[in-house]
Amino acid sequence: MTMGHGGSLLVVANQVALAQEAAKRVVAIAEEAVARRGRFTVALAGGSTPTRLYSLLAVKPYATSLPWQQTHVFWSDERAVPPEHEESNFGMAWATLLSRVPIPAHQVHRMQAERPDLDAAARDYENEIARSFGAQSSGEPPAFDLILLGLGTDGHTASLFPYTPALREIRRWVAPNYIPALKANRLTLTTPILNRAKTILFLVSGIEKAVALQAVLEGPSDPERLPAQLIRPVAGRLLWLIDQAAASRLGGKAL
Numbered sequence: 001m002t003m004g005h006g007g008s009l010l011v012v013a014n015q016v017a018l019a020q021e022a023a024k025r026v027v028a029i030a031e032e033a034v035a036r037r038g039r040f041t042v043a044l045a046g047g048s049t050p051t052r053l054y055s056l057l058a059v060k061p062y063a064t065s066l067p068w069q070q071t072h073v074f075w076s077d078e079r080a081v082p083p084e085h086e087e088s089n090f091g092m093a094w095a096t097l098l099s100r101v102p103i104p105a106h107q108v109h110r111m112q113a114e115r116p117d118l119d120a121a122a123r124d125y126e127n128e129i130a131r132s133f134g135a136q137s138s139g140e141p142p143a144f145d146l147i148l149l150g151l152g153t154d155g156h157t158a159s160l161f162p163y164t165p166a167l168r169e170i171r172r173w174v175a176p177n178y179i180p181a182l183k184a185n186r187l188t189l190t191t192p193i194l195n196r197a198k199t200i201l202f203l204v205s206g207i208e209k210a211v212a213l214q215a216v217l218e219g220p221s222d223p224e225r226l227p228a229q230l231i232r233p234v235a236g237r238l239l240w241l242i243d244q245a246a247a248s249r250l251g252g253k254a255l
Contacts, residue, residue: 007238009217011247015205018243019052022203025241026057026146027065029199033145034067040145041133043074043189045158046089047150049203054097068103072132076147076194077159078111080118080185111174113187118176122187126174129193141173141193143236149194151204155212155226158194159186162225166190191230198236202228207245214249 012018030040044050056062075089083090090110098108109128115121126137133142149157159177160167166177166188173193177186194200204213216228217240223229231238 009240019056022053023056023062029146034070039070041072043076043147045148045150049205058097058100072107074109077188078113080113082114111187122174141196144197146199147197157228159188160227200238202240204242204246209246210249
């Protein structure tokens with residue numbers, strides 16, 4: 001279904017079906033990107049729903065369909081913990097997917113959010129993105145082929161949390177962000193680069209996400225309270241891939 005703000009919505013039965021549908025789409029986008037430009041750039045998300053996707057991408061038929069030699073992997077956000085920490089988004093993706101597939105090590109671009117100077121870490125990651133894309137970090141942000149995002153029960157996405165400074169960033173591609181509700185620091189991609197993506201794929205599952213999803217998609221515009229509403233690709237595709245539990249509060253037109 002196409003939605004008023006330029007995105008589309010696909011509801012599937014459950015979390016298993018969601019992971020399978022997402023895996024098919026990741027492979028198709030990767031194959032198309034390599035056919036067009038010789039490489040595939042993707043920014044991964046943290047969270048439980050992407051974990052199921054990554055585990056699926058690590059096995060046949062998906063693992064053998066993905067063009068790993070031409071794939072560059074980035075992250076949409078990271079917690080301020082070492083990579084081996086149980087809460088690390090990198091660590092989760094490494095354990096479930098990247099350590100199990102033949103991707104060249106130098107094509108895995110980790111956010112170093114464990115560093116004490118998060119502002120410097122953000123600038124360094126911005127420069128790493130620019131180098132990988134052959135772009136200028138002071139210029140227009142490059143376009144990822146695919147950015148995966150999740151949705152928090154509070155309406156956050158990536159580490160763009162309600163009423164936090166990074167929501168208002170208009171220049172930097174990567175920003176440190178302190179989340180008072182969690183008493184935690186994060187690094188996050190910002191809307192200038194998120195919204196340049198060729199495809200943004202939201203993965204949302206579970207009844208606990210139903211209220212937030214309804215507010216983001218059907219409620220009034222209030223992006224300070226519901227940061228996921230800030231995600232509106234400039235020229236790319238936006239797809240919400242959700243399961244029936246997460247969709248349970250949406251109006252009949254959405255289903």
